[in-house]
Amino acid sequence: MATPLLSVSSLTIGIRRKGQPDTVIVxxxxxxxxxxxxxxxxxxxxxxKSLTLRAIAxxxxxxVEVLSGSIRYDGAELIGMPAAQRRKLxxxxxxxxxxxxxxxxxxxxxxxxxxxxxxxxxxGLSKQAAAELAxxxxxxxxxxxxxxxxxxYPHELSGGLRQRIMIAMALSCGPKLLLCDExxxxxxxxxxxxxxxxxxxxxxDSGASLAFVTHDLAVVNQTCTDLAVMYAGxxxxxGRVAEVFxxxxxxxxxxxxDSAPDFDQPDRxxxxxxxxxxxxxxxxxxxxxxxxxxxxxxACTTAMPxxxxxxxxHFAACFESARIFEGAAA
Amino acid sequence: MTETPVLRVANITKTYHLGSTxxxxxxxxxxxxxxxxxxxGVDLRLNKxxxxxxxxxxxxxKSTLAKILxxxxxxxxxxxxxxxxxxxxxxSKDASRRIQMVFQDPYSSLNPRISVGxxxxxxxxxxxxxxxxxxxxxxxRLLNLVGLEEDALDAYPSQFSGGQRQRxxxxxxxxxxxxxxxxDEPVSALDVSVQATILELFAQLQRDLGLSILFVAHNLxxxxxxxxxxxxxxxxxxxxxxxxAELFxxxxxxxxxxxxDSIPRMAAGSVNDEFVLxxxxxxxxxxxSGCRFNPRCPYATDACREIDPALATVAPGHESACIRADxxxxxxxxxxxxx
Numbered sequence: 001m002a003t004p005l006l007s008v009s010s011l012t013i014g015i016r017r018k019g020q021p022d023t024v025i026v027x028x029x030x031x032x033x034x035x036x037x038x039x040x041x042x043x044x045x046x047x048x049k050s051l052t053l054r055a056i057a058x059x060x061x062x063x064v065e066v067l068s069g070s071i072r073y074d075g076a077e078l079i080g081m082p083a084a085q086r087r088k089l090x091x092x093x094x095x096x097x098x099x100x101x102x103x104x105x106x107x108x109x110x111x112x113x114x115x116x117x118x119x120x121x122x123x124g125l126s127k128q129a130a131a132e133l134a135x136x137x138x139x140x141x142x143x144x145x146x147x148x149x150x151x152x153y154p155h156e157l158s159g160g161l162r163q164r165i166m167i168a169m170a171l172s173c174g175p176k177l178l179l180c181d182e183x184x185x186x187x188x189x190x191x192x193x194x195x196x197x198x199x200x201x202x203x204x205d206s207g208a209s210l211a212f213v214t215h216d217l218a219v220v221n222q223t224c225t226d227l228a229v230m231y232a233g234x235x236x237x238x239g240r241v242a243e244v245f246x247x248x249x250x251x252x253x254x255x256x257x258d259s260a261p262d263f264d265q266p267d268r269x270x271x272x273x274x275x276x277x278x279x280x281x282x283x284x285x286x287x288x289x290x291x292x293x294x295x296x297x298x299a300c301t302t303a304m305p306x307x308x309x310x311x312x313x314h315f316a317a318c319f320e321s322a323r324i325f326e327g328a329a330a
Numbered sequence: 331m332t333e334t335p336v337l338r339v340a341n342i343t344k345t346y347h348l349g350s351t352x353x354x355x356x357x358x359x360x361x362x363x364x365x366x367x368x369x370x371g372v373d374l375r376l377n378k379x380x381x382x383x384x385x386x387x388x389x390x391x392k393s394t395l396a397k398i399l400x401x402x403x404x405x406x407x408x409x410x411x412x413x414x415x416x417x418x419x420x421x422s423k424d425a426s427r428r429i430q431m432v433f434q435d436p437y438s439s440l441n442p443r444i445s446v447g448x449x450x451x452x453x454x455x456x457x458x459x460x461x462x463x464x465x466x467x468x469x470x471r472l473l474n475l476v477g478l479e480e481d482a483l484d485a486y487p488s489q490f491s492g493g494q495r496q497r498x499x500x501x502x503x504x505x506x507x508x509x510x511x512x513x514d515e516p517v518s519a520l521d522v523s524v525q526a527t528i529l530e531l532f533a534q535l536q537r538d539l540g541l542s543i544l545f546v547a548h549n550l551x552x553x554x555x556x557x558x559x560x561x562x563x564x565x566x567x568x569x570x571x572x573x574x575a576e577l578f579x580x581x582x583x584x585x586x587x588x589x590x591d592s593i594p595r596m597a598a599g600s601v602n603d604e605f606v607l608x609x610x611x612x613x614x615x616x617x618x619s620g621c622r623f624n625p626r627c628p629y630a631t632d633a634c635r636e637i638d639p640a641l642a643t644v645a646p647g648h649e650s651a652c653i654r655a656d657x658x659x660x661x662x663x664x665x666x667x668x669x
Contacts, residue, residue, distance in 0.1 A: 264595060272523055
């Protein structure tokens with residue numbers, strides 16, 4: 001297999017505290033994203049999915065830092081890279097789309113100028129050429145009347161249009177990796193549908209890879225090829241989307257799938273997962289999901305289960321996976 | 331069918347006026363005198379003991395309608411009947427007690443400086459629900475009703491998770507013994523695994539207490555699981571109402587079709603792309619003439635640009651505001667063939 005575009009290995013993110021052990025939020029995470037792959041990261045709030053994405057973009061909130069591990073982009077190590085050099089990657093190589101387009105856009109700069117900023121800086125385009133590129137990018141994301149809209153300020157546009165501006169901005173320098181942090185959560189269903197389509201088409205056209213963080217399983221199903229399910233800072237299961245959805249091998253993934261309403265099966269009863277995610281400051285030993293898991297055995301509370309390849313390309317971190325899921329299938 | 335609905339609104343409108351500064355009033359610019367019709371003739375009935383879902387895009391007026399129903403906002407015109415009798419514009423304490431609301435965000439709807447116990451106590455005493463000596467017992471009963479334990483009484487909202495806070499908010503709404511609950515997107519701020527428990531709680535309250543619930547939502551998969559009937563709202567008006575199963579299997583308004591086709595699906599291969607809605611919802615400042623959906627509707631004809639259709643019965647218990655409601659299925663079938 002070719003070198004992955006992005007390779008995250010043993011990434012640990014947390015808060016350093018004086019005289020006390022560090023609070024670990026994301027615990028030795030490893031995953032690869034291949035060129036052209038659309039990779040979904042799913043989990044509940046507090047699972048560390050957004051922080052993982054922000055660590056890749058070097059946008060961790062103050063106080064939170066990468067404690068150990070490595071993030072390699074196209075073979076180059078990002079952790080420890082000088083800030084100036086790393087910043088040069090953001091835009092032409094890696095771009096990010098945020099959840100709330102209203103707060104991520106500058107309210108006092110016209111949207112056309114905001115899109116043109118990247119190409120002027122990184123592609124060395126003239127003001128004129130960059131403005132033309134901005135309008136072209138806006139047209140590509142399906143914004144009607146882009147020349148006029150380019151002169152608008154963010155508050156003059158609807159949520160769907162603003163999110164398209166964000167996509168146009170992110171893609172303006174032709175990045176190879178697009179990081180999306182819940183890009184459609186703030187949008188209506190009809191608009192979400194349009195925005196996801198635009199995102200998918202543009203990624204297919206330019207061959208860009210996608211890292212897509214969301215809590216909505218149905219959105220992952222429609223957007224991504226592969227996914228990782230995160231729980232309390234760990235990847236508990238990963239694999240091809242179709243395979244993980246139809247044949248989950250971790251009790252948490254199964255629980256998530258059972259608790260989400262499925263439009264195609266209106267009569268299926270929703271089963272929620274009892275209990276709460278663990279307090280990260282007082283992390284239990286063993287599998288983080290054990291206290292909420294109906295299948296937990298003695299071993300689950302003492303040691304962290306290793307990540308096993310349960311089927312080709314399908315990984316799960318559960319001691320009892322074989323007993324729970326293969327037993328049920330037989 | 332002839333039973334009096336617990337709540338009925340007829341031809342409700344709500345207009346917000348903008349540009350009230352002196353300079354705007356003196357200005358000759360007509361845009362400065364514009365008004366926004368958040369609700370433009372809404373007719374809706376909530377039957378006893380049912381869960382009615384109200385769905386629509388942001389800006390369609392769902393929350394405005396919810397606010398008018400609980401009385402935190404008043405309608406510009408129209409009728410609001412409670413058990414067949416008109417609801418006064420200024421509600422008495424007893425009248426406002428009957429209709430209670432659960433808000434979307436349990437992180438901002440609970441006062442962080444008041445403990446759960448004193449919050450419930452205040453309500454129980456103000457509305458004289460129980461004598462002073464029984465307040466504690468009643469508070470515990472309420473907490474148990476929503477699946478919380480007695481020890482929650484002394485705790486503050488910050489000590490609870492999102493799902494538990496939403497339970498507290500529901501207990502607060504139930505404390506004054508309402509018979510109607512208006513829930514404005516009560517699960518959209520919660521995690522998926524918690525959503526299911528809150529949905530189950532609403533279903534249980536409907537079953538055990540006979541509550542009538544208006545459930546405002548934008549997630550159609552949730553609506554399909556919970557509600558008996560669904561009303562679809564578009565730009566300040568109800569465009570379709572039907573029983574849940576009927577609405578989803580046999581939508582008779584093109585907007586409802588579009589909503590259903592945009593739902594992200596869980597099953598592989600169940601991607602339904604035949605009907606994609608173009609464009610954004612138009613601005614309520616400038617409602618299109620004729621049918622308000624015509625600029626985005628693939629089946630719009632000249633008649634649609636002239637006639638503003640009213641809700642009409644298309645099947646028993648199924649109303650739609652579309653002049654081509656009867657042809658929709660054939661049109662959709664023809665559309666897929668052409669592609």
